[in-house]
Amino acid sequence: ARLSAARYGKDNVRVYKVHKDEKTGQQSVTEMTVCCLLEGQIETSYTEADNSVVVATDSIKNTIYIKAKEHPVNPPELYASILGQHFLDKYAHITAAHIDVTVHRWTRMVIDGQPHPHSFLRDGQETRNVEATVTRDGIAIKSGIVGLQVLKSTGSAFHGFVRDEFTTLKETWDRILSTDVDAGWTWKKFANLAAVQEGVERFDAAWEAARNITLKTFAEDESASVQNTMYKMCEQILDAVPEADKTNYSLPNKHYFEVDLSWHKGLQNTGKDAEVFAPQSGPNGLIKCEVSRS
Numbered sequence: 413a414r415l416s417a418a419r420y421g422k423d424n425v426r427v428y429k430v431h432k433d434e435k436t437g438q439q440s441v442t443e444m445t446v447c448c449l450l451e452g453q454i455e456t457s458y459t460e461a462d463n464s465v466v467v468a469t470d471s472i473k474n475t476i477y478i479k480a481k482e483h484p485v486n487p488p489e490l491y492a493s494i495l496g497q498h499f500l501d502k503y504a505h506i507t508a509a510h511i512d513v514t515v516h517r518w519t520r521m522v523i524d525g526q527p528h529p530h531s532f533l534r535d536g537q538e539t540r541n542v543e544a545t546v547t548r549d550g551i552a553i554k555s556g557i558v559g560l561q562v563l564k565s566t567g568s569a570f571h572g573f574v575r576d577e578f579t580t581l582k583e584t585w586d587r588i589l590s591t592d593v594d595a596g597w598t599w600k601k602f603a604n605l606a607a608v609q610e611g612v613e614r615f616d617a618a619w620e621a622a623r624n625i626t627l628k629t630f631a632e633d634e635s636a637s638v639q640n641t642m643y644k645m646c647e648q649i650l651d652a653v654p655e656a657d658k659t660n661y662s663l664p665n666k667h668y669f670e671v672d673l674s675w676h677k678g679l680q681n682t683g684k685d686a687e688v689f690a691p692q693s694g695p696n697g698l699i700k701c702e703v704s705r706s
């Protein structure tokens with residue numbers, strides 16, 4: 413037997429950082445969960461119980477907090493790159509750092525029409541995600557949005573699909589569409605940390621654009637299918653983010669089934685009379701795509 417792949421580190425490292433603006437008294441907060449896994453000449457720790465090559469996962473966890481203190485945690489793409497680069501700079505035998513950052517929402521409260529200086533709310537389980545792979549050959553970054561739960565009560569159709577001896581699904585020109593958005597965009601590889609820092613405002617702008625494109629297209633598209641609607645989102649994101657090589661979506665189709673109540677005093681609740689539905693926990697459709705520049 414031989415070790416064909418190995419990486420190790422600390423997962424589920426929860427980090428909170430507050431920024432206090434002395435002038436305005438306004439405070440801002442960031443909360444994220446970090447996973448940091450290292451690759452390199454670490455085989456002997458697996459094959460020969462040689463711990464001399466192991467940067468302890470506890471030390472990795474400590475480093476996550478230290479770098480969050482010493483450096484900005486926003487945008488997460490920058491923090492992930494700084495954190496990953498540290499391990500290559502510090503440990504010659506480490507050849508790659510895989511950093512995943514999941515940023516949770518703390519949206520500033522608006523109280524009596526005024527943004528509150530230090531109070532926030534968790535308006536959804538949606539997260540902003542970053543996957544960075546830092547090597548001596550450059551920094552590969554994929555950004556994303558995960559868990560953005562959306563629903564439209566009409567404006568979605570699905571018909572014209574294969575009908576054969578396996579088909580029971582009725583065609584529809586008016587259905588509920590609900591999904592949990594998992595969207596990603598992959599940046600052209602950055603040569604080094606300086607290249608990430610140069611034009612760093614691109615990352616927030618891309619996240620903003622991707623989120624707005626997703627919501628607007630979801631809302632306004634007379635959807636012929638999940639497939640076609642998500643493709644329209646991808647095209648627009650590539651147009652809006654010139655430094656992105658490709659974009660990808662993974663959308664569950666979370667079904668809401670009609671409930672036939674006609675057995676009860678002839679109550680009409682199907683087709684155009686459908687108002688009460690049974691939301692389904694599963695099974696769900698799952699539609700994926702990756703769209704690249706032509």
Ligand SMILES: O=c1[nH]c(=O)c2nn[nH]c2[nH]1
Pocket residue numbers: 570581636637638639665697699
């Ligand atoms: O949008 C949809 N795409 C599909 O592929 C599918 N299959 N069943 N319902 C569906 N809805």
